[in-house]
Amino acid sequence: MKNNTGKRSRRIASKNKYLISSYLCQVFDTMRDGLYITDNKGETLTVNEMYENLTGLKSEDIVGKNVKDLVESGVFDLALNAKVVQTKKAATAVQMTNKGRKVVLMAHPIFDYDEDVELVVTFVRDIALISQLKEQVVAQKQLINKYKHEIQQHNESLYQPSSSVMVDLYDQVRRVARTDATILFLGETGVGKDVMAREVHEKSTRKGQPFLKVDCTSIPENLIESELFGYAPGAFSGADSRGKAGMFEMADKGTLFLDEIGELPLSMQSKLLRVLQNSEIQRVGATRARQIDVRIIAATNRDLEEEVRQGNFRSDLFYRLHVAVIRIPPLRERGEDIHAMLFYFRKQFNTKYKRNLKLSAKVEEAMLNYRWDGNIREMENLMHSLAVTTHDERVELRHLPMRMLDSSAMQCExxxxxxxxxxxxxxxxxxxxxxxxxxxxxxxxxxxxxxxxxxxxxxxxxxxxxxxxxxxxxxxxxxxx
Structure with missing residues (x-):
């Protein structure tokens, strides 16, 4: 007789064998997975407490019964015992019980000295939990890819200013970054306010600490308070029983960038004012405030002074934000930067899509003469579109959108x-x-x-x-x- 269990066996001191066997069922009950053990004929030998919790089945209803009979009587819809005994290999399947529970089975053979299957040990897991874990893994991968992309973009900065106005602007940003003052960026949509905010963070003493961005236009009004300030356990129906930290807490010791702050509801403006005045926040449903250390950078494309006059923005918050105000000019006012940005985006999307796309001289001329009302965001989207839709290696005038040609193409002397x-x-x-x-x-x-x-x-x-x-x-x- 061959002893094939050498790789799997574990030596047990003889004086402890009885002790272990006496408490084996209790050992099984400490496991976080459900456990179902059968012999090679399919008779159920034991199940643990977690199996009962996961499936809704009781041990007294299944122990001593054959899995084949249990399937025929509808206790569960399938069993892996016969397959494992026949193939001598592990098997996996999804099982539905008569209690409406869906679980994942992972069955493993246990061999005797003759290499025959003696027992089948099946681990049982909640399929909903596995799906949730998969979703979390996918979300984490997406987050990692996002950070990789941001790091790549940061390492190869878009903003290598050529125009004198942008050189001066960068000098101002770096000077203010060394302080801890609140900064307000003003400028049209798409001029790069978020990039400038990150530039401040990277040049500040908070570099290496969290940098979080909140788009005030993308969060529903009924959720914005809990997103910014978090909530206490049981604060409202459907809330996490452990509570949840808000963006201010997550950005502690770092920088929080409030993009499009002009869209912030009046009710939230007063709470933000408290943060700026006292450096403290209070979670929804909490009774005590928490101290935080966060630098605030805000940005808007609105005329806040006009918003104050119309009653849409609090004057006290406006003056609190009005410490270091930096206006970012639109792209049409810094034409010297356009060529460098075109080169950057072309290189970026050529790398991403493995292209060797080039711009004809007339295309470059049209782009240099174009107003770029959507600023840098419009340019990025256009170059992205050309990279994925243009089959030729050279972009010609016919590939450009009509609005670009209509604005400059036919202006002939x-x-x-x-x-x-x-x-x-x-x-x-x-x-x-x-x-x-x-x-x-x-x-x-x-x-x-x-x-x-x-x-x-x-x-x-x-x-x-x-x-x-x-x-x-x-x-x-x-x-x-």
Missing amino acids: PGQIGFDIENEQGKDFKTIMAEVEAQYLLHAIERYGSMTEAAERLKINRTTIFRKLKKVGLSGDEREN
């Missing part, structure tokens, strides 16, 4: 379309205008990439363009590309 009054001697006005019109159309075809596209942008029929070109001796077919 007469000389750019070949008009020179000194060379028009002997021609009547009608002929001159026909030639000017034809050259303008040629310019449109070249800029938009094709006659069809030019016709659509100029809102005329394609055959009209063809006819007008042919009238002055130009072949429309030759211009189509």
Whole structure:
């Protein structure tokens, strides 16, 4: 007879064997997993207390009974005993009991000295708990990926200022960062207020401590208090019995960035004022306040002075925030930075999508002349779109959105379309205008990439363009590309 249990056996002092066997069932009851043990015929030998809790079944109803009979009588819908005995391998399945409980079974064979299965030990776990753990793992992976992306972006900063206005702005940000003063960033949507807030944090003595961002527009009004200040155990129906820390507590010793603070409800403004005045917060449902040490950075695209006059923003909070006020100019006021930012975003999305996308000279010209009303966010989204939708390696004018072309594409001087009054001697006005019109159309075809596209942008029929070109001796077919 072969002893195949050498790898799995554990030596037990002979004087303790009886002691262990006497208390084995109690040992099983200390396990956090459910336990179901059968012999090789399928007879139920024992279950532990956790198994009863998970399945709703009682030991006196199943111990001594064969799992096959239990399945046939509907106590549970399947058993793994026969499969494990036959294959001599572990098996896993999802089981439903007659109590409406769904559990995961993980059955393992226990061998005798002849390598035959003597027992089947099945561990039982709550499927809802496993699903919850999986969701938590997925959420943690997403959070890790988010932080990796943020770290990558931070290591290769977008803001390498070229314009004098941004160089001065950065100097001001770094000076203020060394203090612990409250900062208020003003500027249009998309100018990079969140990036500047992180720049303050990284240049401050709080670097290495938490930096948390709260978008005041994205949290429902009925939840914003509990999100910012947390809540005490049992504060309201559905609340976690252990309570929950708010963003202020989680940012303790670090920086809290309140983006779009102009959207904060009046009821919350008074609570924020208390934080700024006393450095303390009180959880929803709590009776005592807590001291915190958090630096506040706020940002808004609203005119807060006007909001104060209209009664939408507290004047005392406005003056509390009005310590270090920094206005970030829109992109159209710092044109020298546009080229560097285009290069950055192109490089970023080329790396992400393994592209080698380039911008034609005319595309760069159109982008430099564009107003960028959406500022840096609009530029980032446009470059992202071009990276995923453009099949060619070079971005041409035809790939750009109509709003960008309409704003700058057709702003031509007469000389750019070949008009020179000194060379028009002997021609009547009608002929001159026909030639000017034809050259303008040629310019449109070249800029938009094709006659069809030019016709659509100029809102005329394609055959009209063809006819007008042919009238002055130009072949429309030759211009189509």
